[in-house]
Amino acid sequence: MTNSANAKIEDCSTTLTLLVFAVLFFISSTAAALPRKDYSAYLNPSQKYLDHQMKIILRKVSLKYHKGMSRRARFLDWKRKIKLAYKIAGIKNLYELRSQAAEKIEFHNIPWSWEYFRRLKSKDGHKEGVRLAIPVWIPRYSITVKLYGGFKKKWEDVTSRDRYLGYIYFCPSLRNVNDKKHYRPSKIYIETSREFAPFAYLFFQYIFREGLADTNLRVPIMSVRCGEDTYAAVEKKLPPVFTCVEFRDEINGDFHYRVISKKCDTFSEIIHGHHKGRSNHRIGCAFDVNSFDFPDVKDGSPNPISKAKRQFNRDRLHRIDARNLPRWVYEAAETIGFRVPYQWSYGWGFTDWHHIDCGKEPEPTEKAIARKKDNGSRVIKKTP
Numbered sequence: 001m002t003n004s005a006n007a008k009i010e011d012c013s014t015t016l017t018l019l020v021f022a023v024l025f026f027i028s029s030t031a032a033a034l035p036r037k038d039y040s041a042y043l044n045p046s047q048k049y050l051d052h053q054m055k056i057i058l059r060k061v062s063l064k065y066h067k068g069m070s071r072r073a074r075f076l077d078w079k080r081k082i083k084l085a086y087k088i089a090g091i092k093n094l095y096e097l098r099s100q101a102a103e104k105i106e107f108h109n110i111p112w113s114w115e116y117f118r119r120l121k122s123k124d125g126h127k128e129g130v131r132l133a134i135p136v137w138i139p140r141y142s143i144t145v146k147l148y149g150g151f152k153k154k155w156e157d158v159t160s161r162d163r164y165l166g167y168i169y170f171c172p173s174l175r176n177v178n179d180k181k182h183y184r185p186s187k188i189y190i191e192t193s194r195e196f197a198p199f200a201y202l203f204f205q206y207i208f209r210e211g212l213a214d215t216n217l218r219v220p221i222m223s224v225r226c227g228e229d230t231y232a233a234v235e236k237k238l239p240p241v242f243t244c245v246e247f248r249d250e251i252n253g254d255f256h257y258r259v260i261s262k263k264c265d266t267f268s269e270i271i272h273g274h275h276k277g278r279s280n281h282r283i284g285c286a287f288d289v290n291s292f293d294f295p296d297v298k299d300g301s302p303n304p305i306s307k308a309k310r311q312f313n314r315d316r317l318h319r320i321d322a323r324n325l326p327r328w329v330y331e332a333a334e335t336i337g338f339r340v341p342y343q344w345s346y347g348w349g350f351t352d353w354h355h356i357d358c359g360k361e362p363e364p365t366e367k368a369i370a371r372k373k374d375n376g377s378r379v380i381k382k383t384p
């Protein structure tokens with residue numbers, strides 16, 4: 001090769017390098033100039049299964065959002081709508097929904113079952129069970145999985161001949177689960193009791209709206225199991241190989257984990273459930289959020305029935321696998337008046353999972369009894 005040929009090649013490579021830089025600069029500058037996609041329309045998904053009256057109620061309690069809405073403004077709007085939802089429902093505490101349902105079940109002499117309860121008439125003449133669309137954030141490359149269920153003793157008995165309950169999302173890659181920047185807005189359908197629906201809607205709207213305001217606050221809501229007795233994923237397609245987190249042990253609070261690849265024979269092994277006895281699920285007043293069960297994975301995350309102390313470190317678990325709900329979501333649930341897992345005892349240790357419900361009638365606390373006595377004595381003093 002001659003010197004001039006070498007020079008030509010060098011010339012050529014310099015020009016090429018400059019060209020590449022110019023293209024890169026152009027791409028990066030246009031990307032920066034592109035406006036962020038406006039997803040706010042997804043806050044109010046269309047409700048094709050709801051009656052007119054229910055739609056009006058949801059419209060009233062629906063959260064507002066505009067670009068740049070401050071955290072405080074969002075919170076105040078939310079608090080106002082919660083108050084309104086209680087006023088519309090005509091209740092002071094959510095557990096009243098449970099006692100009302102219990103009375104109704106007794107009156108109609110039916111089993112404590114969602115399949116029976118959802119068919120009863122509510123006060124306004126509509127059916128107790130509603131199918132509600134909620135806005136959610138979904139990781140990219142998630143796939144939909146169909147669920148079936150009914151009044152069954154075991155989830156293993158559920159087949160595609162049972163009632164179709166809707167779909168959930170499954171994301172095979174943990175990396176995509178944690179990639180909040182590439183989440184997309186979507187909606188999923190859940191079944192709830194008519195009276196519980198506005199509270200459920202407010203809760204999921206709040207989670208979605210925080211994600212609209214701040215990408216870091218996005219929480220993937222991929223499966224919400226609400227009103228039902230027993231369910232399982234029944235799909236012809238096989239589950240893809242997926243990645244998930246496995247911890248070193250199932251009891252302690254340490255965070256030693258590894259990411260493993262896993263293969264299951266059916267989707268139903270990963271997605272199934274049976275709500276026992278007088279469960280609040282059976283009256284459409286409870287959620288299990290992101291309930292995925294990875295068989296033979298040590299305290300696999302997210303884990304609907306983990307016994308490990310680490311479960312209480314919500315934010316750290318959320319960073320490892322975003323399907324674990326962060327602390328602010330539990331706090332939001334408490335603000336609405338839901339019962340959250342750490343408010344009740346399971347009786348056999350520290351088992352915990354993403355279950356949120358309308359609670360049960362609280363025992364009067366010593367403080368409340370003392371206050372009552374105190375008020376009573378004051379009344380006596382005032383009375384001549």
Ligand SMILES: [Zn+2]
Nearest residue numbers: 286287288355
């Ligand atoms: Zn549950």
